[in-house]
Amino acid sequence: MNSINEYKECRLCPRECKVDRTARVGFCSSSDKIKIARAALHFWEEPCISGKSGSGAVFFSGCTLRCVFCQNHEISHLGKGYYITTQELADTFMRLQDEGANNINLVSPTPYVPSVIEALDMVKHKLYVPIVYNCGGYESLRTLDMLNGYIDVYLPDLKYYSDEYAKKYSNCSGYFEKAIAAIKKMVSQVGKPQFDADGLIKKGVIVRHLVLPTLRHDSIDVINGLKSAFSDDEILLSLMSQYTPVFKACEHPEINRRISTFEYNYVLKCVQDSGFDGYSQERSASDTSYIPKFYDEKSESAD
Ligand code: SF4
Structure with missing residues (x-):
C-alpha cells in the first residue's frame, strides 16, 4: 500500500473530507504524520481483552467523531500527543508484546490506517498476540477492506440509533446505518467470537454501547437494531455505564x-x-476516577 496516496485525498472514514493531509488536516485533526498520546498496558477494557496482564493499548491522537462528551477529549479534540515514525509504531507494538500485553489494542486508529498497516507489515512475522481495532463504529467499508487479514478483534462502538443524536453530539449523519454496515463487514472478516484457554478473545467482534443520560429509549433502539442485524452468537455486546x-x-x-x-x-x-452474550459495567464505573490518564508524559510538552 502507498500510504501517501491515501493521505493525499483522504477518504479513510465516511466523512470523506478528501483533503490533502500532507498539507493540512481534515475533520479528525490528523495530518499524515502518526501522532499518539499513549502506548502502555491498559487494564480497563473488557475482561477478555485486558485479562490479568493488560491490553497493549496505543491511543492515537485525533478522532473521526469528536463527540461533545468525549472522555478522551484532550487527545481526540485538543490533539495531545507526540509524533512517531512508522518504524517507531512497529517497535511500539513489539515493546507492548514484550511487556506481556495480551493483545495490541489500536484505539481510534481510523485516520492512520495506511500507516498502521505498514507498521504491522514490518513486524507481523514476530507478532503473535491478537490485533484489536478499537473504534467509534463510524467506519468506511473501503478502509475495513484494507484491514482485512490484519485485524483479529474488532471493538466498535454503536453509539446512537437516531440521527438526531448523532448529528447533535457527534456532528455526523447516517451514523447507525453506516455503523451497522461496518459491523457486518467486521463480522464477515473475523467470524464469531473465539477465546483461548484463559478466556482471552482471539477473534471476533465486541460491540460497545455507552448508555447516555436521557437517551435510554435510543439505547433500546440500538439493541433492537443489533437484534435485527445479527444472530445471538455472531457478536458480543458490552454495555457501558x-x-x-x-x-x-x-x-x-x-x-x-x-x-x-x-x-x-x-x-x-x-x-x-436480547440473547447476546457479553459484558456490563458496574455502575460505579461512572466515577471520573475510572478515567485513566490517557497520555504519556511526552504528550505534556508536545503538540
Ligand atoms: S480520516 Fe479524517 S481527514 Fe480522512 S475522511 Fe475521515 S475525518 Fe476526514
Missing part, C-alpha cells in the same frame, strides 16, 4: 449529568433479554 459529563456536555443540559440507576437498569434488562 461509565458516562461522565465532561468537556462540552455542559452545553447540552439533557446530558450534563451521570446516568441514573433506573436508566442503566432499564437498558441492562433489554440487553439481558
Whole structure:
C-alpha cells in the first residue's frame, strides 16, 4: 500500500473530507504524520481483552467523531500527543508484546490506517498476540477492506440509533446505518467470537454501547437494531455505564449529568433479554476516577 496516496485525498472514514493531509488536516485533526498520546498496558477494557496482564493499548491522537462528551477529549479534540515514525509504531507494538500485553489494542486508529498497516507489515512475522481495532463504529467499508487479514478483534462502538443524536453530539449523519454496515463487514472478516484457554478473545467482534443520560429509549433502539442485524452468537455486546459529563456536555443540559440507576437498569434488562452474550459495567464505573490518564508524559510538552 502507498500510504501517501491515501493521505493525499483522504477518504479513510465516511466523512470523506478528501483533503490533502500532507498539507493540512481534515475533520479528525490528523495530518499524515502518526501522532499518539499513549502506548502502555491498559487494564480497563473488557475482561477478555485486558485479562490479568493488560491490553497493549496505543491511543492515537485525533478522532473521526469528536463527540461533545468525549472522555478522551484532550487527545481526540485538543490533539495531545507526540509524533512517531512508522518504524517507531512497529517497535511500539513489539515493546507492548514484550511487556506481556495480551493483545495490541489500536484505539481510534481510523485516520492512520495506511500507516498502521505498514507498521504491522514490518513486524507481523514476530507478532503473535491478537490485533484489536478499537473504534467509534463510524467506519468506511473501503478502509475495513484494507484491514482485512490484519485485524483479529474488532471493538466498535454503536453509539446512537437516531440521527438526531448523532448529528447533535457527534456532528455526523447516517451514523447507525453506516455503523451497522461496518459491523457486518467486521463480522464477515473475523467470524464469531473465539477465546483461548484463559478466556482471552482471539477473534471476533465486541460491540460497545455507552448508555447516555436521557437517551435510554435510543439505547433500546440500538439493541433492537443489533437484534435485527445479527444472530445471538455472531457478536458480543458490552454495555457501558461509565458516562461522565465532561468537556462540552455542559452545553447540552439533557446530558450534563451521570446516568441514573433506573436508566442503566432499564437498558441492562433489554440487553439481558436480547440473547447476546457479553459484558456490563458496574455502575460505579461512572466515577471520573475510572478515567485513566490517557497520555504519556511526552504528550505534556508536545503538540
Ligand atoms: S480520516 Fe479524517 S481527514 Fe480522512 S475522511 Fe475521515 S475525518 Fe476526514
